[in-house]
Amino acid sequence: MEGGNIMPYTWNANLESGNARVDAQHKSLISLVNDYEQALIKGANPSELIKALEFLVAYTVEHFSDEEQLQIENNYPDFNVHKKIHDEFKRQAVEMLNEYREQGFSDDFARDILIVVSEWLINHIKGMDLAMVAYINRKI
Numbered sequence: 001m002e003g004g005n006i007m008p009y010t011w012n013a014n015l016e017s018g019n020a021r022v023d024a025q026h027k028s029l030i031s032l033v034n035d036y037e038q039a040l041i042k043g044a045n046p047s048e049l050i051k052a053l054e055f056l057v058a059y060t061v062e063h064f065s066d067e068e069q070l071q072i073e074n075n076y077p078d079f080n081v082h083k084k085i086h087d088e089f090k091r092q093a094v095e096m097l098n099e100y101r102e103q104g105f106s107d108d109f110a111r112d113i114l115i116v117v118s119e120w121l122i123n124h125i126k127g128m129d130l131a132m133v134a135y136i137n138r139k140i
Contacts, residue, residue: 008034009118015125017133022070025063026125032056033118040114046105053100053113057093060121064090067129074136082128089120 009030017023036052044052064086071079096113103109 008037009122015122017125017130018137019070019133022067022129022133025066026129029056029060029063029121032059033114033121037114037118040107040110049105049110050097050100054097056117057090057097060093061090067132070136071132074139076132076135078128078132078135082132085124085128089124092116 011027011030015023015026015030017026032052033056036049036056039049039052068079068083068086070076071082076082096116100109
């Protein structure tokens with residue numbers, strides 16, 4: 001991949017929510033993003049990259065569902081806003097997958113996907129997810 005690494009992400013205390021299940025899923029998501037980046041750097045073929053991307057998207061959707069269930073169980077007051085943001089990211093992810101299927105995979109497109117997904121994920125964890133878990137932890 002031309003241009004080298006985007007930036008492998010490392011799990012650290014700034015990303016910890018204190019909820020074991022949420023943190024485990026976030027760690028897995030970060031690992032999947034890093035795996036996708038490594039596949040790009042190593043020049044994996046397009047079919048391998050799309051499989052990695054499809055798995056990342058599927059795992060993200062599963063994680064969102066688990067998070068939303070946790071919010072419902074705890075009467076999280078920002079549930080609708082949080083779900084709307086999840087839904088928008090899912091829509092964007094499906095668009096990226098469809099674009100690949102229609103137009104093919106280029107290095108630039110693969111890199112753009114990595115940037116979009118990794119930046120969104122880190123910002124979402126640090127912002128909305130930490131706020132959500134803080135609310136839930138106050139209730140306990």
